Amino acid sequence: MKLISILDHLAAAPATAAPAPRRALLAQLGRAAVAALPLGAALPAAAAPADTSYDAVTQLLQLERTQVALYTQALAATGLIPAAQTADFQRLLAHQTQHAALFLKALQDAGAIVPALPRFDFSGKHGVATNPELFPNVLTNYDAFLALAQQLEDLSVRLYQTQSINISDSQLLRAALRIHAVEAQHSAHIRGLRKGRGAVVQNWPSEEDTAIVRPAAAQALTTAATGGEENGVQYVTPGVPIPFASLLLISTNTAIHDPALAEAFDEPVSSAAAQAALNLFV
Amino acid sequence: MSDTLRPTDSQSPQPVQPLLARIKRRSFFMYAGATAGATALALAGCSKDETTPSSAATNVSFGTGDASVLNYAYALEQLEAAFYAKVAALTTSPLLAAEVPYFAKLATHEAIHRDFLRTAINRDFGGTIIPDLTPKFDSIDFTKRVKAATDTKLGILDAAKAFEDLGVAAYNGAAKLFKGSVYLGIAGQIVSVEARHAAYVRDLITPGSFATNEGTDVLGFDRQLTPTAVFAIAQTFVEQKLDASTIGQ
Structure with a gap:
């Protein structure tokens, strides 16, 4: 599978009914396993994501679809985004649209089941008017919108870190890694916009940031966006830390504790934690 | 501290030991103080009395396998760390007041990446570490914020x-x-921080220029370059000759 040929097709409409050639993605998956998976955007609550290639691609597709929906709705909301920043969010929307199209095409080309496009509700009410509003004013108040956008971009960086490695097709994996870095630029930019409006926040997750306050029922988003980012110990082999933090006597010696140690590394997020956050918006 | 180092020392051939000893001193200066630490780092990077840096004409080869890829990353982090350390050590900075502490943060992040990679390479691939590179920043005017x-x-x-x-x-x-995928994971944890830095710096030069594509690249995908292409650019900033030919082989 040539990456460039996928990219060439990104802007095109989805393929017609003609069956696409089988791709490496499907070869790694096993047809039966894919066919057995249920339709629908969210994985069933009882089944924790198993981090197969199919699960990785569909979860990243849901993430990108969520961001496409948020930026689409935000750009359509009169008076929400200042004129000076309209171009920024148009670029963010264009990028996320490309990313969603890539994963959609990958699934279609593999002959895999494509999850239906969910109906998104960024109030956190799940489309039910009587449900509590978990994310108030995100489409009417610019600061509330930016805070939500930042958390979704932070989640995005971490989920690509987690799921890219689970993608079995090497071309698609490399494409995912290149998206990963773009999501980090998105996050840094939105953090910069918030900083410019007086929020105490840096361009990278830091313990010096002021926490974004959410109701308990929306905590899954904060957990998925930045929970665990304070980690200052890095492993290569599980359970065996690189003798680095102790070498520098940073993490254990509060006298010279330096938040930069945790800032210098972004942390992956578990697919289950990410799914819990994504489920808040469908 | 020495307990942590000892296993690495014992596995490593002789030439590595002075390097490790120097990490401790350099790290202490880097993290223990603020401005003073940054100055000390810059001086340490330039001093010739602690180690024997490769002479300007030396080729730096990177070996093969995962060790070569880690050393490749380590070479780039050395350059970034040396650059930001020099910026942080400026007594008169052309940067705006709000940018100075942020650049100090960048200096710390990159120094952490450099030290982390050095420690990881010495632990997992003892004896393969590349020498300290000698930065060559004569193409940079440190009195100018933007050219x-x-x-x-x-x-x-x-x-x-x-x-x-x-x-x-x-x-x-x-x-x-x-x-192996283990190093891919840790590289992923570093690259997104580099991308955050890139977006921050780009937005300083031109607000809203984060994640834009220059030239031929595809919308929404950051660039990827081969080691040979990267060194063609990085060579400008290093005295030694960087040899990419075996990286990843």
């Missing part, structure tokens, strides 16, 4: 953008070179 159209040298922000964009493209391109 004017008529300037031939880069300003600080121009150089920072070049380093960060290069770092992101290098990590993206290196992903396929790792034989």
Whole structure:
């Protein structure tokens, strides 16, 4: 599978009914396993994501679809985004649209089941008017919108870190890694916009940031966006830390504790934690 | 501290030991103080009495396998760390007041990446570590925030953008070179921080220029470069000759 040929097709409409050639993605998956998976955007609550290639691609597709929906709705909301920043969010929307199209095409080309496009509700009410509003004013108040956008971009960086490695097709994996870095630029930019409006926040997750306050029922988003980012110990082999933090006597010696140690590394997020956050918006 | 180091020391051939000893001193200066630490780091990077840096004409070869890819990343982090340490040590900075503490943060992040990679390489691939590179920043004008159209040298922000964009493209391109996925994971944890730096610096030069594509690249995908292409750019900033031919082989 040539990456460039996928990219060439990104802007095109989805393929017609003609069956696409089988791709490496499907070869790694096993047809039966894919066919057995249920339709629908969210994985069933009882089944924790198993981090197969199919699960990785569909979860990243849901993430990108969520961001496409948020930026689409935000750009359509009169008076929400200042004129000076309209171009920024148009670029963010264009990028996320490309990313969603890539994963959609990958699934279609593999002959895999494509999850239906969910109906998104960024109030956190799940489309039910009587449900509590978990994310108030995100489409009417610019600061509330930016805070939500930042958390979704932070989640995005971490989920690509987690799921890219689970993608079995090497071309698609490399494409995912290149998206990963773009999501980090998105996050840094939105953090910069918030900083410019007086929020105490840096361009990278830091313990010096002021926490974004959410109701308990929306905590899954904060957990998925930045929970665990304070980690200052890095492993290569599980359970065996690189003798680095102790070498520098940073993490254990509060006298010279330096938040930069945790800032210098972004942390992956578990697919289950990410799914819990994504489920808040469908 | 020495307990942590001892196993690595015992596995490593003789020439590595002075390097490790120097990490401790350098790290202490780097993290224990603020401005003073940054100055000490810059001085340590330039001093010739602690180690024997490769002479300017030396070729630096990177070996093969995952060790070569890690050393490749380590070379780039050395350059970035040396650049930001020099910026942080400026007594008169052309940067705006709000930018100075942020650049100090960048200096710390990159020094952490450099020290982390050095420690990881010495632990997992004892004896393969490349020597300290000698930075060559004569194409950068440290008295300029951004270069004017008529300037031939880069300003600080121009150089920072070049380093960060290069770092992101290098990590993206290196992903396929790792034989095992364990190092891919840790590289992923670093590259996104580099991308955050890139967006920050780009937005300083031109607000809203984060994640834009220059030239031929595809919308929404950051660049990827081969080690050879990366060194073609990085060579400008290093005295030694960098040999990419075996990286990832």
